[in-house]
Amino acid sequence: xxxxxxxxxxxxxxxxxVDAHRGAQPLPATSHKIELRLSEQVxxxxxxxxxGERALSRFIGECxxxxxxxxxxxxxxxxxxxxxxxxxxxxxxxxxxxxxGVDLRxxxxxxxxxxxxxxxxxxxGWSSGTLLVVDIGGGSxxxxxxMDEEPDVAVSLPLGAGRLTRDLLPGDPPDPDVIREARRxxxxxxxxxxxxxxxxxxxxxxxxxxxxxRSLARISGAAPSSDGPYAAxxxxxxxxxxxxxxxxGRNAAQRAELPGVSPSRARQVLAGAxxxxxxxxxxxxxxxxxxxxxxxxxxxxxxxxxxx
Numbered sequence: 001x002x003x004x005x006x007x008x009x010x011x012x013x014x015x016x017x018v019d020a021h022r023g024a025q026p027l028p029a030t031s032h033k034i035e036l037r038l039s040e041q042v043x044x045x046x047x048x049x050x051x052g053e054r055a056l057s058r059f060i061g062e063c064x065x066x067x068x069x070x071x072x073x074x075x076x077x078x079x080x081x082x083x084x085x086x087x088x089x090x091x092x093x094x095x096x097x098x099x100x101g102v103d104l105r106x107x108x109x110x111x112x113x114x115x116x117x118x119x120x121x122x123x124x125g126w127s128s129g130t131l132l133v134v135d136i137g138g139g140s141x142x143x144x145x146x147m148d149e150e151p152d153v154a155v156s157l158p159l160g161a162g163r164l165t166r167d168l169l170p171g172d173p174p175d176p177d178v179i180r181e182a183r184r185x186x187x188x189x190x191x192x193x194x195x196x197x198x199x200x201x202x203x204x205x206x207x208x209x210x211x212x213x214r215s216l217a218r219i220s221g222a223a224p225s226s227d228g229p230y231a232a233x234x235x236x237x238x239x240x241x242x243x244x245x246x247x248x249g250r251n252a253a254q255r256a257e258l259p260g261v262s263p264s265r266a267r268q269v270l271a272g273a274x275x276x277x278x279x280x281x282x283x284x285x286x287x288x289x290x291x292x293x294x295x296x297x298x299x300x301x302x303x304x305x306x307x308x
Contacts (some may be wrong), residue, residue, distance in 0.1 A: 002029065003303065004067040005292055005296045006060065006077035010039035011164050011211075012264070015063040016296045017070050018138040025298060032061050032066045035264045038082035039139050039166065043053045047088040047287040056092065057099050064100060076299055080112055081139030081160065106170030108157020109138070110288060113142035115298030120207045122301055123293045126261030134279050134288060136212040136272050139161035139278070141190075141218065141294040145200045148241070153196045159186060161212050164271035172251045172267065179248055187278045194282055208288035209295075211265065212272035217245055217290050218260025219269075225260075233290035240277040247273055 001021065012202045014033035018026040036059060042051030048056075058093075059076070067075050084106050087258040090198045093104050107115075113135070115224065120133045135142040141159035146152035168182040208217070213235060220243060222233040247255055253267040280288065 001073045002071055003300055004063075004070070004072040004075040006063050006075060006102075006104075007010075007301050008036075008038070008056065008060075008079040008083065009075070009142075009227060009298050010080065010082040010160055011035060011037055011268075012061070013038075013059050013136075014296070015066060016300075017067065017072055018300055019117040020300055020304055022307050024056050026300050026304075030066070030070055032063055033169065037138075037162070037264075039160070042086065046086055048086045050085065050094050051094055053092050057096050060096055060100050060102060060104075060291060063100065071260050076105070076303060077102055078107050078299065080295075081109065081158070081163075081219075082138065084108070085139070096249045105149075109140055109142060109238065110154045112137075112140070112295055113144040113154035113156055114151055115302060116142055116209055116295045117144035117146065117154065117298070118149055118301055119293035119295070119298035120209060120291045121149050122297075123291050124205060124207065124288055124289070130201070132200075132203035132206045132283065133203055133209065133214070134206070134276070134283075134285075136161055136275050137210055138180040138268070143194070143197055143279070143283075145197050145203060149291055155193060157189060157222070159189060159275050160273035161265075161268040165268045166273065170269055173249060174270070176248070179274075182271070183274050183278070186274055187282065190275075190282055197283060202284070206283075206288050207291050209278070209293070211292045212268065213276060213288065215260045215262075215265065215269060216240075216243060216273055216276055216287075216289055219246070221257050222260075224289065229292040233286045235276065235290060237277075237286050240273060240280065244270070244273045244277055 020026040123141035144151035215234040221230040252266040
């Protein structure tokens, strides 16, 4: 069957259309996305602005048209931290429902971690043993660990690259003292919440997902996206200190010249690098194997598992 997933994230709204059958690998057919950056379209009290509401509703309509044109049988639409945490999030969802006739499912941070873990497990397989998955999104950081398809531990923290750039890293580029304080704040928050993961023991394989980690790996020399999803890609802990130094002194335009960094994500790459370095240090991970599957694929796999 042909399935569509609409992912309303903090940075992008992304429709992924796949040909999917239970027991088979979902094959991408087409995608449609926009850099909506909902995490930045907020008022002083954290509410999604009217401009953000209108843009979201309009693009959801575009996604539904594309899905219909592509012969999609079922569309699954979900939202993550940007709307989940907004005081007017329910009002935004009701507006989209009224205008577009679609219910956007609100995923909890734990659900994000759990479904991303499922995608990583299916991609790397049982031979990987106990997995630990790190996913840096725009609004939150998800961490999950376990030896099955359902993680034993799933944690979500407000340490997304977009959020931290907005809240902790003003300036282009930020002042070195600002960067130092952001680094400290990230590590304090992370250290206070990772005990469940450290108690789970050392993983056999550590995995990184998300655009942020793919970009960091590419800057560090990983294969470009043109090499396809099966090219092995890694992010080494030893490379991150140098990488943080590389991006810290550059403005957004200069960062966008680095391999794997798009102009729309250039400001966020420093925050992403600080979070990745903190996570790898505090969890004692020498390397992250980059997984091309993440939350959207986890949603699809979960849906296929429920089919009879």
